[in-house]
Amino acid sequence: MSHDPQHGTTTSADGTTIAWTLRGSGPVLVLVEPVMMHRGLTAFADLAPALAEQATVVTYDRRGKGESGDAEAYEPDREVEDLAALVAEHGGSARLYGFSSGATLALLAARDVAGVTGVVALEPVLADDGPDVRDEIRALVREGRRGDAVRTFNRRIGIPEEVVAQIPTGPGEPTAHTLPYDLTLTGRTRAADLAAITCPTLVLASSGSDDRLRGWAREVAQAVPGAQHRELPGGWHGVDGDALVAAIRGT
Structure with a gap:
């Protein structure tokens, strides 16, 4: 089976161009990058090819990053619409995996986009009372x-x-x-905001992360009806790659 990547773009609801890469075959899985990351500086260099052995994996540049466009003003809802456009582009239904602020975005899309059939969120970031920088x-x-x-x-x-x-x-x-x-996205999101998610949800944390990150993961799992929570072996804000692949494939 060939896993040669295909590249393309789709247009979001507000007209912003979103650039993506597709590899593999099977059920569609969209990967949502964390802060600052994009396809040219990715958190998923090993993860995407591994998952593409059993899924159609879509990676993309979040708006304002890489080869994607941007808008004059930022609103988290526009990023949810970007994911809705990507899901529609690739068959109309997909699971999502997101990491860090990307996990927060994936959860919001799981709540708001009808075509999202499941979500795996590794250490989603929530609002806190730190300084607004x-x-x-x-x-x-x-x-x-x-x-x-x-x-x-x-x-x-x-x-x-x-x-x-x-x-x-x-x-x-x-x-x-x-x-x-990303600070706007996470700063506006609390665990209770995710209680309307109805698709299968797995929230992951690293055994080596601090109490705040691990606590946010537990809060989200408790807020989403029927969500599963699991801690995987790893360091601060990162987990073992093989364990992560197995967890995502198992959902």
Whole structure:
């Protein structure tokens, strides 16, 4: 069976072009990237080919990133519409897998898009009472200080200062302008907002993550009727690849 990738675009409800890649065959599974990530800087380099052995796997660039277009103003509902357009483009029904803020987006789409038949969410991020740094990040991007914008975001999500200083900012700088998008998406989402999801839902967390990330996963699983919750072996905000593939295939 050939898994040569196919590339294309679809047009979202507001006219924004969304670029995608398809590989494999079988039931459709759309992968939703986390903050700053896209097909050219992906969190799914190993995951997508592995899953494509048993599924039609669609990866895509979220709006504002990679080869996808953008709109003048950001609204989380537009990203849900992007997923609705992708599902419609690829047969009208699909399961979703999302990681981090991508998991939050996947859950919102599972709630609002009729064609979503199941969702796997690894460590979805929810609203908290931390500082609102969106305007600061926007100002840094306007000043051309994209590296500082990435560092500001990393501090905001709780990465220790000594680690922030060591993380290269270069890979994420081209998408630094979208950091406020993810902060808006997650900042508006609470577990109770997901209680209307009716499709099969699996919420995953890493055994090595902090209490906040693991707690959010439990909250979401408790809020979604019939959802399953599972912790997989892993480090902070990341899990063993083989265990993740097995968990996604098992849903």
